[in-house]
Amino acid sequence: MVSLLVKLLLAFGFLSNCSAQQLAPTTFLEGRLQFPDKTPFNITTKITLNNGEYNTYSRKDGSFVIYNVPPGIHQLDIDSKVYHFGQIKIQLLEESMDSPKCLEYAYPGAAKKVVKYPLVLSPKGTYQYFEVKKGFSILSLLKNPMVLMMLFSVGMMVWMPKMMEGLEPEEKARMKKQMEAQKDPTQMLSQMWGEITGGGEEQAGTTRRERRERRAKAN
Secondary structure, eight states, X not given: OHHHHHHHHHHHHHHHHHXXXXXXXXXXXXXXXXXXXXXXXXXXXXEEETTTTEEEEOOTTSEEEEEEEOSEEEEEEEEOSSEEOOEEEEEEETTXXXXXXXXXXSSTTOOEEEEOSSEEEOOOEEOOOSOOOOOOOHHHHHTOHHHHHHHHHHHHHHHHHHXXXXXXXXXXXXXXXXXXXXXXXHHHHHHHHHHHHTHHHHHHHHHHHHHHHHHHHHO
């Protein structure tokens, strides 16, 4: 007797649940995808409601329909791998199932925007999965240390002969001697040691004295 009563209660609960589901109002949500230039979005795209609770696909003309949607607040997403669409929040009230209120968020954290129903949605941008290859730029060459060293060397090659034209013969000979010493590390070190110990100053004084003597003879 007890088992029969339990079975009757379970059957009554099941029938009550089925009747409640049948009496609950539902509606359909419709909309259309289009490009920013108003042409139809002719790429078949998956459209989800409430993170996959309801799914559908857009048609060739961009239109879509989601059936048997109950009252409540729903989240609609456009699952495109190439184009970025905003997220739509839809509020369905039992007393106004045919006129839902819709808000669009262009991207996470963006300000909400009221959109009309039926929905007309356009992509906000495209996804870039690869870095765009940079073209030729003169500025990028000038940032290269090797290029800067090469330009400096060329500038010195052009500027040095002009600078030496205004020097006296003795100064030219001394500069030439220093340049030759730079080619031979041993000679360059000897010259540096002589300058440290005072030999360089003595040689410099001798050179100045000879120069004064030559000027006196010329006068």
